Each structure stands twice: as structure tokens, then as C-alpha cells.
Amino acid sequence: MRHIISILLENEAGALSRVAGLFSARGYNITSLTVAATEDPSLSRMTLVTSGSDQVIEQITKQLNKLIEVVKLIDLTEGKHVERELMLIKVAVAEPSVRDEVKRLVDIFRGNVIDVTATAYTIELTGPSDKLEAFIAALADVKILETVRSGVSGIARGGKSLHI
């Protein structure tokens, strides 16, 4: 099962490699990982997408909690939550018909074309990962030149928050 683990981490050199090292040393998989400072500059917020059996996920959260720099964590998938991922995707649009088709898809998926040249569009799209994947699938025959994905960020719904 896919899990989104959200972590408050001391904003210190080496903290990220401790988390990444834990995953490689114990053979857990990382689907995506994002990290940046929070409104409190001493803390970083990390969102980590992983998968595994319940037993593996339990071990992952316990092992993460053991790292001294991990201040707090929650498994967002245990409750209602929102997840978003940003994708920048560059497609070839030399043909006018392709240009129209891409424009239409971008509207349907509520994306934005953020850079235009005679031969290429760069599109910005946010949403849950499956929406981004659906967009890629919808592009079908359109030639993709490049995709950049931010990895998932997540947050719990409602008043609940991860803080110290």
C-alpha cells in the first residue's frame, strides 16, 4: 500500500541524508521525497511517499522516529488529507493541430502554459499524482520533450496540524 509520511525535521545539515540513508540501509523504498524549510526556520518539513505492507510501514515510522533529528511525524494516509504535486512538462508543438490539442488538454486539466516557443510549450500542472499521470496518458501521441515533477507534498484536512 502507498503511504504518505509527513515529517518535521530539524533543519540541519545531514538530517536529509540520515533519512535517505535509513531507507537505503533497510531496503525500504522511496517513491518520492520533498523537503524544505517551514515558517520556523529551525524546522524542515519533509513529505515522503513510500509503499510496503503494514508491518513494513510500522517499522519505517518507528525507525524514522528513532532518528534524533526527527521531531515529529504522521502517516497522512491514515486520515483525510490533501496531496499535491507540481509538474512542469515540455511538449513538441510544431504542428498547429497538435498545438490546439495540447491547449485543449491543458484547459481540461486546469493547467497553465507558462512558456511558449514556435516549437514547444511548457506546461505547469498541479494535482494529486494520479491526475498528473492521467495528463501524461492523455497527451497520447504528443511528443514529450521533458517532464519535471516535484514529488508529493501533503497536509491533513481540517484543523489537525503537524507542529511542535
Add this chain to the structure above:
Amino acid sequence: MELSGADILCRSLAEEGVKYLFGYPGGAVLHIYDAIYKQDKVEHILVRHEQAATHAADGYARSTGKTGVVLVTSGPGATNAVTGIATAYMDSIPMVVITGQVPTNMIGNDAFQEVDSVGITRPCVKHNFLVKDVRDLAETIKKAFHIASTGRPGPVLIDIPKDVTADKTEYHYPESVDIRSYHPVSKGHPRQIKHAVEMMLEAKRPVLYTGGGVVLDNASHYLIELAQKLNIPVTNTLMGLGAYPATERQFLGMLGMHGTYEANMSMHHTDLLIAIGARFDDRVTGNIEKFCPDARIIHVDVDPASISKNVSVDVPIVGTVSNVLKEMLLLLKELEQPAEQKEALVEWWKQIDEWRAMDCLKFTQGDEVIKPQYVVQKLWEITQGDAFVTSDVGQHQMFAAQYYKFDKPRRWINSGGLGTMGFGLPAAMGVQLAHPDETVACITGEGSIQMNIQELSTCLQYSLPIKVISLNNRYLGMVRQWQEFFYQSRYSMSYMDALPDFSALAESYGHVGMRIEKPADVEGALIEAMALKDRLVFMDFVTDQTENVYPMIPAGAGLNEMILV
């Protein structure tokens, strides 16, 4: 007053009550060595190899419960220390390791003797620090000692660049530290504890399976009280030996791969397994699928990540072993049922005594060749079971664990988790320094001893009267045993050729050497050696080459599927 980083380090160690610093100098730590020279609070012990410094600090820690402290230089000093750090990590031993580092402005430049010590050790320390500013030094040291010795203990490394040891700042050693992200649980959950106690009172075939956690938390007396109140049989892991007196009736011996028949059979047939400060290591469980098929499981451990890691348990209790056992004993007092419980276990004990009657550790000492078991048994008799015994890794380690009956905790000092050959002699140095008037024996093999034999020189320098008991079978015995059993006796690289004359070697280091070849001489030699109170004696026992360690559970088998002879 402003002090240099080097002076701050020395003062801070003194503040922590550090008596011995095990180390080896080098370029990056020269300021520190100069500061050491100018003070007399902390005594520096000069080893002959950095690995030995870590094992010595480790032996000191295991035998006292205090944090062991190591100082090594950057680069090769740090990498040499890694084996000892990993050894301490696997067995949860409190240790603080200080490594020198190249100056901050050279970090990352492939400078002379630069290695990323924090990176290299990250997977085998509880935590580590790189101190880039002398103003952070004292607090970092405080944090390191705090982290190393609390919760599930472990090694903590502090990497200090050379310029930081020269820089000066106002010295203030904090009384305490609060690390917002580090608050180990200490009290167990009351409802879980109650539930566990009720289960113990109901069980028909309970077993206490206890490990190094009981030793580390100094909880032996609680364990004894609990076991005796409820008449529950006790088995110890390799790391837990001594936590329950081995000569006491309720003790079943060690369990696991080379455990006793009665311990492993009891595990297999138990209806309630009470695991305390143990971590269901694969050398203990054998085949996980076949492990304790009929049992409900209670697991007490200070580390939540140890619980339900290998075996899923019914009643997890996170807390320190002492706190949880204390709570259990209080509850039992309120419930006042133990008498009935004792009655209820009569059948179980009858069964256990039948298993015991197999006498799985029996061996016959003939007139010709010395049996390794016999040497350990005699050592136990002659030292009246009261010695500190360190060991290396191999068959001799298992013989030591099986035949030296430890009645007290912290007397059995071995590398259980990592299985580090070369551990025994340096560990014994730390133990002997901590206990100058006690008998310290190092049971080793001719393979293992050669991994750190240079420490005989350290032993001379500090007059450490260790008794080295080498069970010399001219084989890497444990490897040979596996090759005999599982590789049709193809003894690939397990024979030790070109051995030195150990007795003469020890003499050349300034110690007493003995070579013992006949069974009839074993006892006399041991008595003679023990009488040499202030000398290191190296006893080279020429033992049976083909002896194997029994019982043995082959890989993939359950605990009830032992090879007995």
C-alpha cells in the same frame, strides 16, 4: 575565561566523570593531545590500533554501565575505529567517540587524512555530530553523553575539525540538555502491564526469554524477583547471560542456535513467551515460521522499533526494563496469587526436567587431547564463577557461553550482534582498568587473538594482568564446523597454518607464556596462572581440532530441530 576547543574537550570530559580515554594520536588531534598532556583529570590509555581503543572503551562500558570514551585522529584513525563503533552499536553499548577532522576550510577538498567520518559512521551510530564552531563544542559533548547513555544506549560520534580545537571561547558546561526531538519513553503503559501480568498468572507453560536489555538497564534483581515469585523458567540470550544466575534451578541456559535442549524445547512448547530486553535476533529464533508456534507473546523493550520487527507480538510494552518489571512486581503484590501460580506450573516443570535430563552439554574428557569445553569448565571452577570473562568470536565463544556459568550481570563481555573477531583482548583491557582487583579472563581462539594481538603491548604498558585463555585448535573452528556440516568437509581456508609460538610471543611482549598440551595439565596450569595476580598470562591450550559446538540448530530449522551430537 576563554579556553581553546581542546581544553574545553578535556574539561567537559572531566565534567562527565570520564576516568579513561582510550585513544591514539595523529595530526588532526594534536591540539587535543597537547591539552591532555597539561591536565590530570582524565587518564589517556594509549592502544596500539584504533579498533582496540573502541573495544577497550566498550569493555569498560559493558562491565561498568558507564559510557566508554574514545579519541582518534581523522582519516585512517577514524576508519580503524569503525569496526568497534559498529560492534558497540549492534549491542547497544553507550560510547562517545571523538574523531579529529581536517580544518573546516579544508573539508571537502580531499585534504590529507580527510574522510567523511560522519558519513561513514552514520549507519552504525546512534547519532553523530560535526562541530563547526567552538561555541557549540561543550553543548555538543553534553548532548553526546546524554544520547549515548539514555533510551536504548549506543555509540555517538563527535567529529571535531582541527581549527575548532584551537579556537577559543568562553567555557561553560551545561548542567543538562533538552533535545526537543529526543525523549525516550521510560514508563510502560499501565494497562498493557496489567494485561501482561494477568496473562502470566494464567499461563500453563510460560517462559521468560531475556536479553542484553536487562543487563544494560541493571534490572537483574527485578528479573530474579519476578521469575521466582511466579516460578517461571528463564532462558537468556547470548547478550543476556548473567542477568539471571546460571546456577539457579529456574535457569534453562542460553537459547538459540547453540542454546541448550531444555531452553529451545521450552521455547518451542511455551504458551506464553515473556520477552524482556531481547530483540528476537535470527540466531535466537531460528526459522521465524516455526518460532514458538503455540505462544502468545509479551515483549518489553525500551526501543519501540525492536517490537514486532521480526516476530509480531500480542502485548507490546515500551519502557525501560527496570520500570516495567518494577510495575509488574507491584501489581503482583496487589493480586497475591503467586502461590497458586506455582502449583499450576508443576506439570510444566516436570516436562522441562525431562528435557534437562538429556544433559545436552555433556562431553567426555579423555587422556589424550584437551577438550575446549573442559578448559572453560575448569576456568569456571577455579575462578569460582566470579571472573569477568571477555571473548572473541567462534567456537570458543560458544563454549564460554555454555560452560562458564555466569551468576552476575556485566561479567560476560562479548560481541553478540556484530560478532567481531578481535574484540576479546582489547575489551579485557577496558574491563581490567575498570576492575583492577578482579580476575579478567579473555577466552579466545588462535584465529581471533591474532586480529588484535598487538594489544599485548598496551597490556604491558599499563600492567593489565589479563589471563588470556586461547583455545588453539589450529582451525577457524566455527568456519570449519559449518564446512563440515554444510559443505561436505571442504575446509576452504579455515585451517590456520604458520602459527606463531604464542607462548614465546607473549614472553617477548614481556608477559608470561604457557603452552598446555595434556588434559592432565589443564587444572594445574590454570591454578598457576591465576596465582600470578599481577602478570598477564597467555595460556595457549592445544585443543581437540575436530570438536564441534552442540547443540546446533541448522539454518532454516525450528528451535525443536536441534542437532544434539
